[in-house]
Amino acid sequence: MSPSPRVAVVGTGVIGAMTAWHLARRGAEVLALDTYSPGHDRGASAGESRIFRTVYKEGAEYVPLLQRSGQLWRELEAATGSALLTLCGGLTIGPADDPDVAAVRACAEECGLDHEVLDAAEVGVRFPQHRLDTDEIAVLDPAAGVLRPEPAVQAALRAAEAAGARLLPYHPVDDVTETAGGWRIRSAERVYDVDHVVFAPGPWARRLAPLRESPVEARLITACWFAARDVAAHRPNRLPIAIRRHREAGFSCFPALDGAAIKIVPHHLGWPVLDDPDHLPRTADVEFVRRASAAAERLLPGVVPHPVRIGTYVEGFTPDDHALLGPVPGCANATVLTGFSGHGFKLAPVFGELAAELVLTGTTSHDIDRLDPARFA
Template identity: 35%
Template sequence: MRQLYDVIVVGAGSMGMSAGYELAKRGMRTLLIDAFDPPHDKGSHHGEPRLIRHAYGGGPTYVKLAIRADERWRELEEETGEKLLVRSGVLNVADPDVYKFGVRFGDAEDHGVRIEALDAEEIRHRWPGVRVPDRYRAMYEPDAGYLYSEKCVSAYRRLAKESGARILTDTFVTGIHAGAAFVTVSTKDVTYTASHVVLSAGAWYRSFASLIDAPIRAVRKVVGWFEPNGSAADGAYDAGTFPGFTFGDASGGYYGFPSIGGAGVKIGRHDGGIPWEPGEPFAPFGAYPDDEADLRLALETFLPAAAGKLMRGTACKYELTPDDDFLIDVHPEYPNIVLAGGFSGHGFKFASAIGELIADRIEYGRWGRDLSIFSFGRFAGQGHSRTGARTGT
């Protein structure tokens, strides 16, 4: 049994669902297939919220993409009537012996992004719950904040369906076969055919190595929510008072969020992680002693009054490229297959803009902006590492 579509999206997480909505809205017969039922807790988009920043590491391509993504998130809010983006501000703190913000200040100024340079005394004055050594420095972005990731995916899913897309959940793709004019996508029971396919399989990208051998590896990551220490914290970490944050020093890079509605301060670690392969068991939070201990140590170091009782924890997946930059390109042999993967733990904020880019590429045959840093061809030399240029979500 075969069914014909204009576009099939394989993997309907944040990027795939955004693209599916954009494609269906433009009148294309669109099928989205996901191995689970998004939003779900098997990939990278669960656990709310995700940081959105604009003074970004990685150069002007990222800054311009972040600005466009912000515009698209606001449009999504207007279309759905839902609150998806909170402008809490984001405080980025670093040991200058490990990381300096210099280039990011210049890129931000060039693109009209508001930022402030802060020394340790000013950091402690504005946010008494933060403890940093005198030599540390910060870049504060007042217009940055966080997105409710699962609500965003749900919003795109609803709008995609209203625009005519078909969403096939709890369905594993068993094969993708490319041709010059059409691509077939097989599941256990049905084979679907389309003029174009979007491969946005997240941590399952290696499952399609026979189609595209991209050097994307998946790792297990954890995040935890901690209850501030009562009167010692005195509301210092509450949403509306405390910003989103990143901290970076020789021990690693961490990111987090204020306590939203009493949920606790959320913190995660951007670097590290335990390798995972599709089909392997996935260990839940708490399976390793370091799951809590590492996060707690970071809080004790930087936000000591937030290091109270662990309220909950969860494990998710990063899918990493060798250089931490994304893969957004067309297949080197089959331009009717669009590749979107390797978002390396910092991609969610861009999903609104990336969905738009994918739809532009399929509708018009062009990206509409320079995406050369995300090309598949760069993997021939394995790129260069920029670890530390970006911290967390």
């Protein structure tokens, strides 16, 4: 490949935006296209807040990636003058024998990561915003925090543009075809010829011909905001992010960033499959709201347990809940990043870096065999 390969990035949610940034700053000639606006709320990369954590129940092999991602979040903040990551700490709360609680403890111990294990009485003193049953515990990860998704996407795209990338919002890619040594991209009645294409289409993966057979399912994830009675006690300086596991409910929980309400993303109410990511319902049905309210009333004593705001988003899931990151099976000069299965945001900077390495050198600085798209081919 030439020293300045022409690379098209299809999709600029957080993953495509980060990939465009890393490619451009390594000297590639980048064209970054998206159907919608930077930071839009129709896909997976929106909704005010995202969890960042390094003690990882999903597997200790992610820890070096998470640590690198943490560095890159700070680099992006410095490069763009943006505040994106607040390290407010993170709690995993639930019964001591809950598999996720046990996995978090095991990961912290195996990797020698700072953490504290608190019993229900200690949580009652330090974090009374949560109500625990007496046999429940919390694992506190001091290196966890909260990310701001919309500003993060916009910052990554600004950094990409500053490094020379050309951004094309409102440019749906209608067709991609392999050519001798490259790809032809059709969008908004124009044609672009490039050496390499990176597909970062999130839940829209199967719409693109080379990914039609990929196992990525679009799923609906709904978030609910509840007004805090004492807002000061629910801001990030007093309330860590949390993953709440309970016999009756489960959710991720985010401190008040809007000056009024905390957010929860219920896990126990399911993430239904959507036949098409464009068929995203814009609100939740009453039964969902009733059950989310019941969870808030039972487990979050400091909120008014009726949501003041609902947000719906769509994410791409794979059958094993691990992303697809690597060469597109059966194609030359094509890389795919999709199917982040509800946990791609925190890792987006490092995933973008790995994709750029793969495109430009054919190899990566971290072992990502587990994410190889060929495992489902």
